[in-house]
Amino acid sequence: MSALDQDPPDDDFDALAGEYALGLLDGPAAARAAALRRRDARFDAAVRAWQARLMPLAMAAEAVEPPPAVWSRIAAGIGKSAPAPAREGVRRWLLDWRPFGVGALCGAVAAAVLFLALPGRAPAPAPAAVATLASSTGGVYFATAEAAGQGTRLIINPLNVTVPAGKSAELWLIVPAAKPYPLGLLASGHAVVVEDATIPKADQLGDVSLAVSLEPPGGAPHGVATGPVIALAKFSEL
Amino acid sequence: MSIITPLQEDARLARAELAACLHRVSRGDRAALAELYRRTSGKLFGLCLRILADRAEAEDVLQEVYLTVWNKAATFDAGRGVSPITWLAVVARNRSLDRLRRRGRSTAALDEAAELPDLTPRADAALETGETERRLAGCLDGLDARASEAIRAAFYGGQTYESLAKAAGMPLGSMKSVIRRGLIRLKECLDS
Numbered sequence: 001m002s003a004l005d006q007d008p009p010d011d012d013f014d015a016l017a018g019e020y021a022l023g024l025l026d027g028p029a030a031a032r033a034a035a036l037r038r039r040d041a042r043f044d045a046a047v048r049a050w051q052a053r054l055m056p057l058a059m060a061a062e063a064v065e066p067p068p069a070v071w072s073r074i075a076a077g078i079g080k081s082a083p084a085p086a087r088e089g090v091r092r093w094l095l096d097w098r099p100f101g102v103g104a105l106c107g108a109v110a111a112a113v114l115f116l117a118l119p120g121r122a123p124a125p126a127p128a129a130v131a132t133l134a135s136s137t138g139g140v141y142f143a144t145a146e147a148a149g150q151g152t153r154l155i156i157n158p159l160n161v162t163v164p165a166g167k168s169a170e171l172w173l174i175v176p177a178a179k180p181y182p183l184g185l186l187a188s189g190h191a192v193v194v195e196d197a198t199i200p201k202a203d204q205l206g207d208v209s210l211a212v213s214l215e216p217p218g219g220a221p222h223g224v225a226t227g228p229v230i231a232l233a234k235f236s237e238l
Numbered sequence: 239m240s241i242i243t244p245l246q247e248d249a250r251l252a253r254a255e256l257a258a259c260l261h262r263v264s265r266g267d268r269a270a271l272a273e274l275y276r277r278t279s280g281k282l283f284g285l286c287l288r289i290l291a292d293r294a295e296a297e298d299v300l301q302e303v304y305l306t307v308w309n310k311a312a313t314f315d316a317g318r319g320v321s322p323i324t325w326l327a328v329v330a331r332n333r334s335l336d337r338l339r340r341r342g343r344s345t346a347a348l349d350e351a352a353e354l355p356d357l358t359p360r361a362d363a364a365l366e367t368g369e370t371e372r373r374l375a376g377c378l379d380g381l382d383a384r385a386s387e388a389i390r391a392a393f394y395g396g397q398t399y400e401s402l403a404k405a406a407g408m409p410l411g412s413m414k415s416v417i418r419r420g421l422i423r424l425k426e427c428l429d430s
Contacts, residue, residue, distance in 0.1 A: 018421035022392040056374040057393045058327035061288035063280035074304045144309045
């Protein structure tokens with residue numbers, strides 16, 4: 001009987017990283033692994049290594065061309081709001097572009113090599129979390145959370161959302177064992193950026209949810225939700 | 239310029255191109271997102287469809303994936319050795335599994351997920367297909383069949399230890415033991 005026939009010990013780093021990357025763990029075990037990943041760069045690297053090892057399974061699914069409507073919806077979604085954080089003064093997307101145009105090539109190899117080799121580029125915002133808030137009145141709010149200084153920045157992008165006339169959509173932060181906390185009103189036609197000291201750190205949003213409720217114009221009186229909750233979603237860490 | 243470019247060189251260039259594309263997306267370049275979509279949406283849509291087995295839902299999720307990419311491209315870090323397509327595939331898989339769980343059908347599709355994937359080699363080097371797929375399939379097939387089936391079911395079906403044990407009628411501890419051994423063997427096989 002070889003060593004490989006033995007059970008790996010419970011604290012086997014690579015087995016745990018594989019279990020986590022595959023999503024085999026649930027409940028407290030998954031939460032513990034997620035916490036370990038945040039504080040231990042070696043474990044994070046082990047998880048990434050498993051993601052790379054398993055990637056061929058993703059690629060094994062046969063390619064299927066999505067219908068054109070999907071791109072149209074994406075283009076509409078990104079057209080309504082600026083990506084965040086905006087780093088360029090000139091909005092490239094004001095230029096004419098076509099999704100399948102011949103000129104839309106990314107493959108400037110020199111630029112690619114420059115990018116890969118450039119050590120001094122600005123550090124990327126800390127990897128964070130997303131929540132997809134599908135509204136019961138139609139449309140979706142896409143929420144992303146990223147580290148911003150000592151705090152957290154939420155960016156809420158609406159897509160095809162409709163809010164009944166005479167109502168405002170209000171965003172709520174839901175932290176376990178705390179009262180829902182009002183984060184302000186959402187727009188239907190453009191992204192809203194929220195920074196509030198109450199929002200937990202971007203890498204600690206695993207148990208945190210966002211909700212959207214319908215409130216009187218101007219928002220919930222006295223910071224207490226009065227209207228129906230039209231969307232509710234937990235953050236997923238990226 | 240050589241007439242025959244080694245495949246590995248193609249893959250390396252294609253990977254650098256996708257990384258450059260993601261970098262431009264992170265700077266708000268819509269044309270770059272369109273190009274990224276043109277090059278990768280077929281594969282990612284295939285993955286979403288495989289997981290969700292529902293066209294309308296897969297379309298919704300694909301849309302979420304590229305909007306997530308639009309907002310989060312800056313968190314892709316080529317310096318950490320993650321390939322762009324792996325990063326995209328992880329986003330697409332996670333979004334699809336989230337949708338699957340919301341649907342409450344996470345215990346379905348065990349048999350379907352355990353089917354062998356289509357291993358036909360593909361031409362696009364950017365998607366790093368062919369050799370790596372065959373290698374993984376070979377290593378998976380070398381495992382205890384229960385482990386390889388469970389790994390595929392977890393990957394495509396979002397199965398957890400608990401749902402896998404239940405579906406197979408095995409005690410939870412035995413299922414864990416089979417899969418953990420399988421994972422260690424799989425790593426050794428792939429890294430050798």
